[in-house]
Amino acid sequence: MAEQKTGRGRLTTWIVIMVAVAFLALSFYNYHRSQKEETTAVKEVTPVPVTVVKVEEGEMERLLETSGDLRSRVNVYVFPKISGRVIEKILVDKGDRVKKGQLLVILDASLVKARMERANAAMDAVRSRLELLEKDQKRLEFLFAHKAAPRQQLDRISAQYKAAAAGLKEAEAARREIQVLLADHAIKAEIDGVVAERFFDPGNLSDTKKPLLRLSDESLMKIELVAPETDFPRLRLGMPADFQLAAYPGRIFHASLVKMNPVFDPATRTVKLELQAANDGHLLRSGMYARVKLYMGRQNVLAIPREALLRLPGSGSYYVFVVENGLAHQRNVKVGLQQGERAAVISGLNPGE
Known part of the structure; x- marks a missing residue:
């Protein structure tokens, strides 16, 4: 019985020794392989070529x-000077080139033309009366000089002549005013340029607060x-x-x-x-x-x-x-x-x- 126990103990000891030897052999093998891989890796690294330049002083x-x-430097909005007139014609369109003074828009001017006709008739009447008074004044001056007409009559004709002359100036001023108004119905370009935008079509009513072009x-x-x-x-x-x-x-x-x-x-x-x-x-x-x-x-x-x-x-x-x-x-x-x-x-x- 004692011999059997002694045999088992020796077998266990040998097994332990063999396992230890195997472990040491495996560890040595792994260490040797890792060292070889590192050496191989170092040998496989290839240097990368680079260019070296110096920092330089210079101008930039x-x-x-x-x-x-991009925008045009000059923009002009074309407004009518008169409200409530029918726009008869717009003579340009978007993209058209125009010259300063070129006619762009025509407004209905029938009422202003009627006023102009009345002003012309009034001026003609005043001129006719002025011509008659001028003749009467010259005749009375001749008679008065020859003591054939009283002074009072000459003074009265002279006063009528001066009043008629003032009336003629007033009629001429009224006619010029109507001419300006008539010109406002024909709207012209203030600059050389291009029609960039058109806001109305013919038939609409003009509005001094709204641009036409x-x-x-x-x-x-x-x-x-x-x-x-x-x-x-x-x-x-x-x-x-x-x-x-x-x-x-x-x-x-x-x-x-x-x-x-x-x-x-x-x-x-x-x-x-x-x-x-x-x-x-x-x-x-x-x-x-x-x-x-x-x-x-x-x-x-x-x-x-x-x-x-x-x-x-x-x-x-x-x-x-x-x-x-x-x-x-x-x-x-x-x-x-x-x-x-x-x-x-x-x-x-x-x-x-």
Whole structure:
């Protein structure tokens, strides 16, 4: 019985020793394999070729890149001067070109013409009476000079003649007034331009509070845009600008800064600007959308290639890799102007790095 127990104990001991040896062998194998994989991984890393450039000092054009709508600089709304008249004819339509003084609209002038006829008849009557009184006055002056007519009779004729002459002046003034009124029934263009809008058709009644047409002088165009507060100190009247339009791909048009609003918008902290562009060939039209570059002068900057700029995910902050002691180190930078293939660095880099 004792021998049987001793045999079992020896068997258990051998089993424990064999398990321990197997565990140690497996651990050694795994360690050896991991070391080999790491060595292989290190050997498989291929260096990535990069281009190293130095931070350079130079000049860059400061641009205000924005957009705005084209508008004609001069717009004239054509109002009638008389209300309640039937619009007989509108001689132009939207898009027609007109010259200053050209007849645009005719209102019904039948009542004014009737008044003119009465005024002409009244003037004719006054002139006839004046002619008769003039003859009587000359005759009485002759008789009075030869003591054949009393003074009282001559004075009476002279007074009648003066009253008739005053009546003639009054009739002429009334006729001129009617002529002005008659002219107001024929509405003419005040400027050279284009009929931009037409608000009425013939047959409607005129209203002095409602325009009949809108004329637009498009020989000069304007672009209204806004600039941020930070750019305001650099803005000067006369600064050049370029703009492009979708209607003419690849074509560049030129303008200049002609107006700056003296007050800022407190909500947006921006200031309104107005550019002016000559409309040679009448290619520009009101309502076109312009992509604008306003040139605000050159300034000294630290410049690097734009392709060297990287952005942190999430925050979007810019960073670059700077070579120090033969190794590339990440460094955050603050970026300013970006034009073409170059970007200006405001902080984070030094010249020559």
